Amino acid sequence: MSRKVYMILSLLLIGSFALTACATPATQAPPAATEAPAQPAATSAPAQPAATSAPAEKVTVNWWHISTKDPGLTDWQKMADDYMASHPNVDIKITVLENEAFKTKLTTVMQSEEPPDIFQSWGGGGMNQQIDAGLLKDITSDLDADGGAWRNSFAPGALAVYSYQGKNYGVPWDMGMVGWWYNKDLFTKAGIANPPTTWTDFVADVKALKSAGITPICLGEGDKWPGMHMWSYLATRIGGQPAFEAAASRTGSFTDAAFVQAGDKLKELMALDPFQAGYLGATHDEMQAAFGNSKCAMELSGQWAPSVEAANSVDKKGVANLGLFNFPAIEGGTGDVSDVIGGGNGFAIGKNASPEAIDFVKYLTSAANQTIIAQHGTGIPVVKGAEAGLTDPNLQAVQKAATGAKYFQLYYDQYLPPAMGSALNDAVQTIFAGTATPEQAAQAIEDSAKENLK
Amino acid sequence: MKAAEARSDNLTSYPRARSTRRVQDYITIVLFLAPAFILFLVFLVYPILRSIYFSMFVWNGLGPAVKFVGLGNFLRILTDKVFIRAVLDCVFIVALSLAVQLPLALGLAIMVGRDLPGRAIFRTIFFLPYVLSEVITAIIWMGLFSADPSRGLINALWVLIPGVQPQNFLSDIHQVLACVFVVLTWKYFGLYTLLFLAGLQNIPKEIEEAALIDGANRWQLTRHVTVPLLSGTIRTAVYLSVLGSLTQFTLVWVMTRGGPVNASEFMATYMYRYAFVRFMLGYGSAVALVMLLICLIFSIAYLRLARQPDYLGGV
Numbered sequence: 001m002s003r004k005v006y007m008i009l010s011l012l013l014i015g016s017f018a019l020t021a022c023a024t025p026a027t028q029a030p031p032a033a034t035e036a037p038a039q040p041a042a043t044s045a046p047a048q049p050a051a052t053s054a055p056a057e058k059v060t061v062n063w064w065h066i067s068t069k070d071p072g073l074t075d076w077q078k079m080a081d082d083y084m085a086s087h088p089n090v091d092i093k094i095t096v097l098e099n100e101a102f103k104t105k106l107t108t109v110m111q112s113e114e115p116p117d118i119f120q121s122w123g124g125g126g127m128n129q130q131i132d133a134g135l136l137k138d139i140t141s142d143l144d145a146d147g148g149a150w151r152n153s154f155a156p157g158a159l160a161v162y163s164y165q166g167k168n169y170g171v172p173w174d175m176g177m178v179g180w181w182y183n184k185d186l187f188t189k190a191g192i193a194n195p196p197t198t199w200t201d202f203v204a205d206v207k208a209l210k211s212a213g214i215t216p217i218c219l220g221e222g223d224k225w226p227g228m229h230m231w232s233y234l235a236t237r238i239g240g241q242p243a244f245e246a247a248a249s250r251t252g253s254f255t256d257a258a259f260v261q262a263g264d265k266l267k268e269l270m271a272l273d274p275f276q277a278g279y280l281g282a283t284h285d286e287m288q289a290a291f292g293n294s295k296c297a298m299e300l301s302g303q304w305a306p307s308v309e310a311a312n313s314v315d316k317k318g319v320a321n322l323g324l325f326n327f328p329a330i331e332g333g334t335g336d337v338s339d340v341i342g343g344g345n346g347f348a349i350g351k352n353a354s355p356e357a358i359d360f361v362k363y364l365t366s367a368a369n370q371t372i373i374a375q376h377g378t379g380i381p382v383v384k385g386a387e388a389g390l391t392d393p394n395l396q397a398v399q400k401a402a403t404g405a406k407y408f409q410l411y412y413d414q415y416l417p418p419a420m421g422s423a424l425n426d427a428v429q430t431i432f433a434g435t436a437t438p439e440q441a442a443q444a445i446e447d448s449a450k451e452n453l454k
Numbered sequence: 455m456k457a458a459e460a461r462s463d464n465l466t467s468y469p470r471a472r473s474t475r476r477v478q479d480y481i482t483i484v485l486f487l488a489p490a491f492i493l494f495l496v497f498l499v500y501p502i503l504r505s506i507y508f509s510m511f512v513w514n515g516l517g518p519a520v521k522f523v524g525l526g527n528f529l530r531i532l533t534d535k536v537f538i539r540a541v542l543d544c545v546f547i548v549a550l551s552l553a554v555q556l557p558l559a560l561g562l563a564i565m566v567g568r569d570l571p572g573r574a575i576f577r578t579i580f581f582l583p584y585v586l587s588e589v590i591t592a593i594i595w596m597g598l599f600s601a602d603p604s605r606g607l608i609n610a611l612w613v614l615i616p617g618v619q620p621q622n623f624l625s626d627i628h629q630v631l632a633c634v635f636v637v638l639t640w641k642y643f644g645l646y647t648l649l650f651l652a653g654l655q656n657i658p659k660e661i662e663e664a665a666l667i668d669g670a671n672r673w674q675l676t677r678h679v680t681v682p683l684l685s686g687t688i689r690t691a692v693y694l695s696v697l698g699s700l701t702q703f704t705l706v707w708v709m710t711r712g713g714p715v716n717a718s719e720f721m722a723t724y725m726y727r728y729a730f731v732r733f734m735l736g737y738g739s740a741v742a743l744v745m746l747l748i749c750l751i752f753s754i755a756y757l758r759l760a761r762q763p764d765y766l767g768g769v
């Protein structure tokens with residue numbers, strides 16, 4: 001009898017190893033209540049001298065960001081230190097996490113309904129789900145206070161990314177766009193005078209680079225989203241704003257011509273074998289490293305490219321002569337060459353955020369601090385008056401392209417609900433791997449849309 | 455019946471003493487069991503029950519689960535080509551592990567378990583990979599497998615052969631699973647070697663000596679004496695190896711994330727992808743339960759079928 005029980009128990013134990021990967025990883029214990037510990041009635045007064053000496057109520061602000069590299073890492077720390085120095089009652093606890101680790105860990109704390117007070121956000125479908133679940137704080141009134149002083153400091157387009165159904169739940173601190181970054185020296189070496197503006201030119205340039213013995217494009221398709229941007233840009237150039245909006249609002253479909261043709265164009269490009277060896281498994285960082293080490297001439301990347309490719313390069317300087325051009329126009333496509341896909345970084349406000357936390361975010365997005373962010377190339381400022389800090393010509397180019405766009409589209413995988421964004425990334429990777437046709441990939445995306453979009 | 459009466463008589467004669475002692479025993483048992491049992495309930499039984507509950511919902515992990523779909527998630531899992539692929543990958547790795555890892559470990563154990571000079575050094579070397587964390591192992595091998603010969607050692611050596619192209623290894627959908635298996639073997643053969651070494655030490659020298667006196671050669675000795683006497687250990691090793699392969703996650707996730715395009719998808723990476731990348735936690739829970747079921751069925755079946763006479767009680 002007892003043997004059987006032991007056996008069943010041990011089987012359960014062993015079997016449950018299968019589940020441990022699913023079990024909630026240990027999270028840091030939520031910080032204890034912010035108030036000073038409640039003292040019992042002071043009957044034995046002399047025994048407890050410390051209780052009376054606290055001057056103001058101590059407030060802890062939990063802040064999660066993902067700037068793991070300098071200068072961003074140091075800048076954020078300094079801003080927090082400065083704020084704490086001028087607000088001695090505020091204790092800012094910073095948790096720095098790597099991008100993917102951040103997403104995983106955030107989900108975990110979200111389930112326990114203990115979101116950090118301030119945390120990295122990209123807006124879009126993921127943030128909307130957090131709002132629907134009541135995990136974010138509505139800060140509309142804070143933005144509108146003092147005649148809308150804080151609200152009016154932002155570029156309206158950037159602030160809108162962190163709003164949902166007319167209310168604000170976060171603020172941006174960086175907004176940019178994805179474009180082709182290119183190594184001017186390698187282009188010159190291949191005899192290319194000007195960056196391409198049409199798809200025909202682009203293909204011709206890829207061929208010219210190939211024949212000059214230069215790998216034309218670096219791609220980190222192991223992380224999937226770098227290639228997804230290529231596909232979405234193609235779809236944007238072919239079908240323009242109407243195609244995507246129709247598909248996303250369910251009046252159209254992701255099997256419409258624009259999305260299938262995007263895959264066809266991708267196949268056309270892949271036929272030239274333009275990517276570095278092992279691109280299918282390479283990570284985004286590896287892509288940046290290869291580009292930073294001048295192993296290839298181009299990469300499709302966002303405003304972070306100049307700093308990240310430099311940080312990942314061997315000499316930490318990266319490409320000496322870096323340039324940016326818009327994704328080329330496709331002949332016969334209805335999308336405009338100035339249309340951009342982009343996005344940026346912001347801070348979402350957790351539902352338990354104290355007024356101090358919101359005040360600190362206001363401080364973080366002040367023109368002075370935004371100027372520091374701009375000066376150090378950590379981001380493209382979104383607050384008026386901070387553009388002056390933008391001295392890097394590459395980032396100026398990004399800002400120009402982003403603000404000059406007639407149609408600004410948040411990254412497809414970010415705009416869509418997470419489940420669908422991930423399915424989209426997976427589907428596009430199958431085109432790159434050659435395991436699915438453009439039609440099959442489009443169908444897979446459509447299947448996910450049917451399930452996730454209403 | 456008589457005995458029972460007699461005992462109850464006996465009991466009535468010293469009622470207080472007996473019951474007090476019994477209660478004390480129970481208290482002791484409960485007290486000693488409680489810490490482990492409570493942890494077991496809170497961290498294993500409760501999450502499993504929660505998983506069963508969530509597996510019947512479409513749920514993104516935020517707020518309460520409301521969209522009830524019954525067994526819909528399970529139906530979808532069993533018809534999903536990627537999941538079938540993941541199961542087949544697991545089976546493939548299990549088969550390879552049994553065919554390669556265990557014989558290799560057994561061979562090495564017999565080698566270094568005998569009178570090989572410097573065997574302590576060998577043992578340490580063999581066991582070293584097992585001590586490394588899985589993430590570190592994965593990152594080391596990602597470097598070794600790099601597609602760029604100027605970065606990856608394996609390709610750097612490979613291209614020394616005239617006329618060959620550098621290989622993509624982890625980026626190639628046809629090579630990636632084999633690469634993962636190489637790393638798994640490198641990482642885990644040390645554990646099995648150690649298990650077998652421990653098993654070998656339980657085999658009395660006399661038996662082997664007797665066989666040698668009877669004229670057995672080295673091979674016959676191994677084949678007919680050592681291996682049969684190790685059968686208990688071998689069964690344990692097979693069991694660990696199969697369960698380990700079925701639930702393999704960390705190493706694969708860090709190295710390949712189940713990719714490219716699901717080419718190295720395992721059940722656990724599949725579950726993680728749905729639960730924590732797509733945030734379909736209901737579906738992810740259902741996958742976890744299917745995994746649990748597969749492992750449980752294997753465990754029960756294996757323990758029933760593989761129960762053979764255990765010569766020396768194994769390890």
